[in-house]
Amino acid sequence: MRFTIEQRHLTDVAGKPVADDRALTFHTCEATDADDAVRLFARDHSAEVIGNVLRFPGFQAIATMRSTDGVFTLQVAPASQQMVR
Numbered sequence: 001m002r003f004t005i006e007q008r009h010l011t012d013v014a015g016k017p018v019a020d021d022r023a024l025t026f027h028t029c030e031a032t033d034a035d036d037a038v039r040l041f042a043r044d045h046s047a048e049v050i051g052n053v054l055r056f057p058g059f060q061a062i063a064t065m066r067s068t069d070g071v072f073t074l075q076v077a078p079a080s081q082q083m084v085r
Contacts, residue, residue: 001059003029003037006075013070034061034076041065041074 005027009018031037038053038061047067054062061076 001031001033002079003031003034003059003076004079005029005037005041006077007041008073008075009069010064010071010073013068018070028079029076034059034078037061037076038063038065038074041076047072 007025007027009023009025012018027041029037029041031040034055035053038049042049042063042065045065045067047065050064050066050071052063056062059076059078061074063074063076065072065074
């Protein structure tokens with residue numbers, strides 16, 4: 001399945017809130033389910049998932065991830081059945 005990932009930048013490496021144009025970005029990912037999409041996205045961004053991935057009905061999930069750029073929340077939702085090739 002194809003997923004849309006909303007990545008919201010919470011804090012920078014110093015722990016300060018991020019409120020500029022880079023605070024919110026959108027990405028797409030192909031994965032078997034929302035949990036897998038979170039893990040693949042974190043791996044591709046050299047990040048680690050903090051805590052558990054919260055899964056919701058309808059292939060949706062929310063997670064928190066930490067990378068060298070700071071801390072982010074990820075909101076994952078299905079975009080379509082497959083990637084357009």
